[in-house]
Amino acid sequence: MTKKTAFWIFLLGTLSSAVLFLAATWDTHRQVETLSNVDKLSEQVVAGKRTFEKYNCNDCHTILGFGGYYAPDLTKVVQRIGADGIRYRVKSPELAFANSWRKMPNLNVSDAEIEDLIAFFTWVGEINNNDWPPQDSKKRLSRGEQAMVATVGVSPGAAVFQTKGCMNCHALNGTGGTFGPALDTIGRELSAAEIRTYVRDPKSVDPKSMMPAQTGLSDRELEEVAKFLSNRK
Amino acid sequence: MEYRSQKIAYWYFVAALPLFVLQVFLGLYLGSSYAFTIPQEIVDVFSFATARSMHTNLLVLWMLLGFMGGAYYIVPEETQSEIYSPGLAYFQLVALLVTGVVALIGFFFGWTQGRPLLEIPRPLDLVVVVGALIFLFNIGMTMLKANRWTVIQGTLLGGLVFLALLYLFGIPFYRNEVIDWYYWWWVIHLWVEGAWELVTGAILAFILMKLTGVDRHVVEKWLYVEIGLFMFTGIAGTGHHYYWIGAPRYWLWIGGIFSALEPLPILLMVIDTMLHVKERKTQIVNPLVWTYAIGCAVFHMIGAGVWGFAHTLPQINYYTHGSQVTVSHGHLAFFGAYALLNLTTFYFAMPKLKGIEVFDDRRGKIGFWTMNVAMMIMGLTFGVAGVLQAYIERVLGMGYMTAQSYMRLWMLVTIVAGVFFLAGLLTTVTDLLTLRPAKQEA
Numbered sequence: 001m002t003k004k005t006a007f008w009i010f011l012l013g014t015l016s017s018a019v020l021f022l023a024a025t026w027d028t029h030r031q032v033e034t035l036s037n038v039d040k041l042s043e044q045v046v047a048g049k050r051t052f053e054k055y056n057c058n059d060c061h062t063i064l065g066f067g068g069y070y071a072p073d074l075t076k077v078v079q080r081i082g083a084d085g086i087r088y089r090v091k092s093p094e095l096a097f098a099n100s101w102r103k104m105p106n107l108n109v110s111d112a113e114i115e116d117l118i119a120f121f122t123w124v125g126e127i128n129n130n131d132w133p134p135q136d137s138k139k140r141l142s143r144g145e146q147a148m149v150a151t152v153g154v155s156p157g158a159a160v161f162q163t164k165g166c167m168n169c170h171a172l173n174g175t176g177g178t179f180g181p182a183l184d185t186i187g188r189e190l191s192a193a194e195i196r197t198y199v200r201d202p203k204s205v206d207p208k209s210m211m212p213a214q215t216g217l218s219d220r221e222l223e224e225v226a227k228f229l230s231n232r233k
Numbered sequence: 234m235e236y237r238s239q240k241i242a243y244w245y246f247v248a249a250l251p252l253f254v255l256q257v258f259l260g261l262y263l264g265s266s267y268a269f270t271i272p273q274e275i276v277d278v279f280s281f282a283t284a285r286s287m288h289t290n291l292l293v294l295w296m297l298l299g300f301m302g303g304a305y306y307i308v309p310e311e312t313q314s315e316i317y318s319p320g321l322a323y324f325q326l327v328a329l330l331v332t333g334v335v336a337l338i339g340f341f342f343g344w345t346q347g348r349p350l351l352e353i354p355r356p357l358d359l360v361v362v363v364g365a366l367i368f369l370f371n372i373g374m375t376m377l378k379a380n381r382w383t384v385i386q387g388t389l390l391g392g393l394v395f396l397a398l399l400y401l402f403g404i405p406f407y408r409n410e411v412i413d414w415y416y417w418w419w420v421i422h423l424w425v426e427g428a429w430e431l432v433t434g435a436i437l438a439f440i441l442m443k444l445t446g447v448d449r450h451v452v453e454k455w456l457y458v459e460i461g462l463f464m465f466t467g468i469a470g471t472g473h474h475y476y477w478i479g480a481p482r483y484w485l486w487i488g489g490i491f492s493a494l495e496p497l498p499i500l501l502m503v504i505d506t507m508l509h510v511k512e513r514k515t516q517i518v519n520p521l522v523w524t525y526a527i528g529c530a531v532f533h534m535i536g537a538g539v540w541g542f543a544h545t546l547p548q549i550n551y552y553t554h555g556s557q558v559t560v561s562h563g564h565l566a567f568f569g570a571y572a573l574l575n576l577t578t579f580y581f582a583m584p585k586l587k588g589i590e591v592f593d594d595r596r597g598k599i600g601f602w603t604m605n606v607a608m609m610i611m612g613l614t615f616g617v618a619g620v621l622q623a624y625i626e627r628v629l630g631m632g633y634m635t636a637q638s639y640m641r642l643w644m645l646v647t648i649v650a651g652v653f654f655l656a657g658l659l660t661t662v663t664d665l666l667t668l669r670p671a672k673q674e675a
Contacts, residue, residue, distance in 0.1 A: 003384075006454045010461030017468040017491070024472075024487060028415065031481045036411045046408045053347030059282030064478045065555030066414060067349045070266065070281045072633040073555055094273050100634065101270045105280040124410055130485070132477035134552060134627040163630035177634050 035128045048120025051113045060104075063124060065132065071104065072168075076136040078125045080165060082212030083118045090114050099178035135165070157228025160221045169211070172232070180211060184232055192230035196222055234585050236309035238316035241323065243586045245302025246579050248330055249295040250662045253572070256291035257655050259284050264651055267637075267644035279341070286340045286352040292567065293350070294333045298326075299575035300429075303436050304372055304389060306582045311386045311439070312379035317371050325367045332360045348413070350421055351403045358404050365397040384453035385435050385442075388460055392431025399423050411479040418474045425566070426467040426495065426537075433574050434460050434502070440526060440581050441506060446514035455505040462498035470495050473545045477554055485547045492545040496538035506530040521594035522580050524601060529573035532605065536565030536612065552627045557640065558619030565612040568604075576661065584668050593671040596664040603657025610650040618643040 032038070052058065058067040063074045077086060089096045091114065093104035109117070131137045154162075161167070167176035170183045190198065194205075199222060202209035217225070234240065265271070266281045305322060309315060316322060336353045339345070345352045353361065372393065376386055403420040407413035434456055442452045472488025506527060517523055540562040544553040553559070584592045618640040626636035 001454065001458075003450065003454045003457065006457035006461075010457045010464070013461035013465030014468070017465045020487070021468045021471065024469075024481075024483070025415075028475075028480050028484075029412070032409065032411050032415075032479060035479045035481070036409060038409065041409060049408070049410060049413075050406075053345075056280075056282045056286065056343070056345045056347045056352065058347060058349050059285045059352070060280065062555040064410065064414060066417070066478075067555075068282060068285050069555065069557055069560060070263075070285070097273075102266075102634070102637065103271060103273045103276040105276045105282075106273075120410075127411060127479035129477045129479040130482065132551060132554065135630045135632075165630065165632060167635050168632040175631075175635055175638075177632055 037123070037126055040123055040126070042119065042123075044116055044119040045123040046120075048116035048118070048123075051109070051116050052120055054113075055107045055109060064127070064129060071102075073133055074121060074124070075127075075129070075133060076125050078118065078121050079136060079216070080168065083122075084210065085212055086118055086121065087114055088210060090117065096179065155224070155228055157224040157226070160217070160225040161228060164214075164217060164221065164225070166225070183229060187230045187233040190230065192223075192226040195226040195229050199226065234588070236315050238319045238322075239306050239309050239582075240586060241316060241319055241326075242302040242306035242582055244323070245298050245305060245326055246583060247666065248326060249298040249302065249575070250579075250665060252291050252295035252298070252333070254655075254658060254662060256288055256295065257651070257658055259288040259291065261648060261651050261655065263288060264644060264648040268641055268648055283340050283343075286345060286349075287337055289350050290333070290336060290340075290352060294329075296571050296575060298329065299578060300393075300432050300436075301326075301368060303432075303575070303578045303582070304368075304393065306578070306586075307389065307436065307439050308372055308375050308386065311383055311389075312376055312381050314375060314379040314381075317374035317378060321367055321371050325364050325371070328360065328364045328367075332357055332364065348403075348417065351417065355404060358400075362397075362400070365400065369394060369397060383449070384456055385439050388431050388438075388456060389435035392428050392435060395431065396424060396428035399428060414478045415475065415480065418471055422471045422474055423468070425570075426470060427464065429571060430463040430467065430498075431460055433570065434463065436574060436578055437502070437506070437526070437529070440522075440577060441509050444515070444522060444526065444581070445509045445512070447509045447512060452509070455501070459498050459501050459505070462494075462501060466491050466494040466498065473550065476547050476550055489545070489547050493542065495545070496534070496542050499534050499538040503530045503534050518591055519580070519584065519594065521592075521597045521601065522577065524598070525573060525577040525580050528601065528605060529569070529577050532565070532569030532573055532608075534569075535609075536562070536567070536569030540565050540612070540616075552623045553619065556619045556622045556627070557615050558623060561612050561615035561619050564608065564615060568608045579665055583665055587668055589668055589670050591671045593669045596660055600657050600661030600664055604654055604661065605657075607650045607654035607657055611647050611654065614643045614647040614650065618647070 052063075057074070060068040060070040061072065061074045062069060065073060065075070072080075081089070089104065090107075090109050091111075093106050097103050161172070169177040169180035171177060172183055174182075176182075186195070198205050198211075199214050199217070201213045202211040203213070214222075262284050263281065266284070271281075305316060332353075336357055339354060339357075340352060344354055346354050346358075372390060376382070376390060399420050402416045405416075407416065438452050438456045441447070442449060469487055470492040472484045473492040475484035475488060507530075510523065510527065544550050544558050544562065580597065584590070621639050621643070622636045625631050625639055626633055
């Protein structure tokens with residue numbers, strides 16, 4: 001191989017890749033309009049993005065999987081903990097994470113800014129991003145449930161409990177979140193039917209409840225998880 | 234040292250080293266935040282986010298200083314002329330350092346652009362751009378005036394111009410989060426898998442040529458093929474960051490295919506380094522410089538090549554994206570490819586700049602091996618933590634903090650390895666700043 005051949009390898013390699021990349025960039029701009037619902041990208045969403053950047057949230061939390069890995073991903077945060085959950089955590093992290101071994105700083109974010117943040121997260125949560133992250137995917141987790149039932153031999157209710165995000169807030173046998181109460185003895189207090197009602201719409205039972213309504217569970221899933229929990233005595 | 238203005242490089246290197254040390258101290262704080270409970274009172278004042286922005290910006294700052302110093306060392310020898318304006322070079326060093334220090338203090342008080350790795354506030358970005366223009370003007374004028382073009386010079390200048398241009402994409406405010414990340418990667422990915430690889434290729438080719446005495450002709454032929462492959466795989470390979478951001482689905486194909494090829498140019502770099510060393514025409518004068526050059530090529534292959542490949546395919550990346558697996562890859566790749574490249578340059582150039590022909594490398598060897606072993610362990614422990622996270626959080630869906638509790642032990646081991654790394658680094662920095670001639674063995 002001569003130096004001239006080597007030069008052509010360099011030039012063609014660079015140019016071909018750059019042309020493909022720039023063409024795809026042009027097309028991406030076109031398609032992102034639909035994929036990210038630009039029609040819903042309101043001024044409040046943009047204000048929320050500015051707030052998100054102002055407080056450097058992104059150096060602890062990932063969003064769309066990018067940023068700091070120190071705190072949960074925020075892509076689907078609205079679906080996961082609801083608007084009230086976001087308000088409480090941002091407003092009073094010292095209370096929200098009092099029992100957690102990892103803390104979140106209180107950055108004195110104003111109420112108006114928090115509403116902007118929620119608008120921003122709501123918009124981000126609806127971006128069509130190939131069903132990521134997996135833990136929030138309806139599709140994959142039902143497959144995960146089936147696998148757990150089949151291979152690990154847990155009851156369907158236990159599988160729902162582990163895979164539907166209950167453990168983000170609640171613990172069983174010392175494993176899980178500290179945001180909500182541990183549920184080791186919940187069966188002593190509530191029957192399966194009461195658990196079903198509560199999980200579907202917590203505020204209908206206790207108006208002060210911080211728990212978001214679990215509207216994403218199918219009836220079968222709700223029935224199984226309620227049966228499972230009512231047996232924790 | 235053949236040209237007086239090469240001395241500029243020395244001060245760039247001296248400025249870079251303490252920043253590297255500070256970066257590692259902040260890294261230890263970040264690690265502690267994972268393994269222990271940092272009380273609310275401290276978190277409110279000095280959050281993980283603030284420390285992380287310092288940790289990453291220090292990395293960029295010291296490495297860019299190293300590259301610039303490297304350029305100021307290489308360009309006089311390559312062009313056979315003095316640097317166009319040493320005064321401008323020193324001015325630019327001071328300007329960059331002051332900007333960096335102001336930025337770091339600013340982060341502490343919440344003055345930030347708030348985008349990971351690009352936290353430097355926009356007004357300071359302008360100072361950075363002016364500094365970069367001065368640098369490019371100085372290097373470019375030196376080359377133009379001398380008019381003795383070589384492939385190494387061209388690659389170096391091309392890489393530096395490309396690097397500066399890409400920085401511009403990180404400055405605007407993007408209304409759409411998807412578009413924001415799209416161009417964020419033009420800075421981050423096209424830097425480390427594009428522009429920085431060009432600079433690295435040029436510097437490594439220069440050092441290998443000087444060390445081995447292999448013909449320029451041969452070295453530059455390899456360099457063309459390498460940078461050609463780097464650009465071919467690297468540019469379209471940016472796609473592996475576009476899988477889950479709301480970009481069209483065809484990025485899964487473009488990103489998957491091109492980034493699967495990304496290890497090739499690195500492998501080529503390892504092979505040609507080995508070949509040059511085997512066919513060397515000169516004696517080994519300072520063995521440590523050789524150790525560093527080969528270590529750099531090999532660790533570049535492990536950290537960037539193997540680790541990058543390991544989670545670049547969409548099917549795997551779906552579960553590992555945004556987990557500690559990324560952290561593992563980031564540490565091994567940056568250390569292997571760019572920290573070692575800079576340290577290779579320092580060990581090659583600093584003795585010459587001090588007029589030492591053969592230096593005493595006993596401390597340097599201890600530093601090299603301590604850092605390399607410690608970083609490899611850190612890569613593995615971060616990796617184990619990342620796999621645990623991916624499995625518990627993403628596959629089983631058991632929640633973020635549940636996964637974190639299982640990862641805690643591994644983060645603790647990482648801190649221990651980090652302390653060893655710091656010890657190795659302090660040894661290395663001390664050694665570089667107080668290089669002594671080796672005692673003549675009779």
